[in-house]
Amino acid sequence: MHPDWAIATEELTRTFSKPRRRRGRWGLQWWRKPATENESPRQQNCFQGEDSNSFVALDRVTLQVRRGELFGLLGPNGAGKTTLIKILATLLAPTSGRAWVAGWDVVSHPQAIRPYINMVSGGETSGYGILTVRENLWLFARLYGIPTRLAYQRIDRLLAVVGLEDKAHTRISHLSTGQRQKMNFCRGFITDPMVLFLDEPTLGLDVASARTIRSFIREWLHEHPGRTILLTTHYLAEADELCDRLAIIDQGRLLACDSPAALKRLVQRHPRYSLHLTPGANGWAPLRGMSVIHNLEVIPRVGGVEVQLALRDEGAIGPVVQTLLQQGAQIVNLTKLEPSLEDVFLQLVGRRWEGDDPDGVLAAAQPRTPNVP
Ligand SMILES: Nc1ncnc2c1ncn2[C@@H]1O[C@H](COP(=O)(O)OP(=O)(O)O)[C@@H](O)[C@H]1O
Ligand SMILES: [Mg+2]
Structure with missing residues (x-):
């Protein structure tokens, strides 16, 4: 593995066995329409593996993430993002292919990788209910061997960042789901990991909290040069705003990998403008x-x-x-239209992005543009 890379994968593949068909009360199988050859994998609701009892969640993914990079994995639900992150975090074995984190092979040296990494999953609400927020975080820090005083320094700072200071001494069983998620977000940074996996860190959070978390992620990387973050999201605006580079993944396959700006250039070969105007004598x-x-x-x-x-x-x-003005037109507004990652996805996949955009950032900042050759 190249020394500049924090993460690398080579033809990484993961298949899962399909769940067994459910049997009815009398032992009869529920009727199920057999998939036909003409159906797309989406219609078949799975990406068929080599045998009919397995499907491919991750399909020969090859990528490299540089040290110090904030790298995004952008894909709709079920694309394979969590599967990839779990393999890199040494929680799941690949079916074939190889992956390296911090220079170590995830299959042969998982123990060597673990002290260097940390992982946070959005929607995760783990922890010991009878312990307080501060105690939970301290316990986790101690498991990583962080000295108590340093642990408390980091805990207090992180709780202030996510606005949980007033809950520091509350048992986590008394927290709301969002508050527990914020606590878990703090847990990710407490160990000061070389490589941090953030799996949908803002999932389900309110707009203000999601913004705070995004700006903290950037700030943390700035303060800790050389640390690497691999972030998954199905929020287009989040990927666009945060990531240095991103990989677009759909149905287990990596479709494109570049900076958001370079990906957008893929779909827009000609500059586009929107003119709001009152037409002159000859209209437009x-x-x-x-x-x-x-x-x-x-x-x-x-x-x-x-x-x-x-x-x-x-x-x-x-x-x-000039021509418009000569014709007597009055120009009320002139805007340069930028393509969005939604346009990129449409071009790469051939269908519209179905995910949501909780902040409305995309809608506000980037008017949807029709596809132009
Ligand atoms: N442990 C598992 N057993 C069976 N199928 C799984 C398992 N984990 C994930 N999958 C399936 O693999 C596909 C990719 O899942 P996942 O990686 O969680 O997607 P994402 O995180 O992009 O939403 C999905 O179709 C999901 O149902
Ligand atoms: Mg996921």
Whole structure:
């Protein structure tokens, strides 16, 4: 494994056996339509393995994560994100292929890897109910050999970050689900791991808490150069905002891996603009004649129209605006349209992203753009 890589996988595959068919009360099998050859894996509801009793949750995934990187695994529910993280965290054995973390092979040297890693799963609410938040975190830190004084320093800081100071002495059985999740988030950082796996860390949290957690993740990496975070999410805006690079994964397969900006460039070969305007005497007709315009879409809006156009290059926007003004048009607003990761997913997978966007970040910041050649 290359010394600059914190994590690497090579043709990593994991299959699971399919659950047995349920039998009815009288020992009869429930009727089940057999999958046909023409059905997509999604229609068959699984990705068929080599034999019909297994399906592939992770399919020959090869990737490298550099030291110091905040690397994202973005994929819809059931894509295989948690399976991959569990293999890297030495909790699950791969079926085939290889994986290395901090230079060690996950199969042959799991014990060597464990002191260097930590893992937090969103939605996880583990811990000892009769212990308080502070006691739970202290216990966990001691299991990793962190001296008590240092452990309490880190605990108090982290509890303040997630806004749980006032619950420090509350038994965790008295916490809400979100509060327990925040406590578990703190647990991930207490050991100061070289490689931290965050599996959907903001899942189900309110908007403000999710924002706090995202900004802390960035801050922590900034303060601890050389530490690496592998984060999974099915929130597009979160992946876009946080990750240095990300891998898009669907149905166990890695579809693309690059920085969010580079991934977006994949789907947009021409700069796109939106002009909100009141058309002049000749409407927007003069634009149709301009050779620079690659695509023109006109959407009726209150007090005028919105014209969305793709230009051959950035320099063409000047002449377009000039022509419109000469025609007597009044331009109310001019916006450059950026493609979103949703567009990237659509292009790669051929279907729309079905996940949610809890912050509304995507909707607010990036108007949905039609696919343009
Ligand atoms: N222990 C298991 N046994 C059987 N199937 C599993 C098991 N763990 C995960 N799967 C299946 O593997 C696929 C990928 O799951 P997972 O990695 O949890 O996806 P994600 O985290 O992207 O939502 C899903 O279809 C899931 O049902
Ligand atoms: Mg998962």
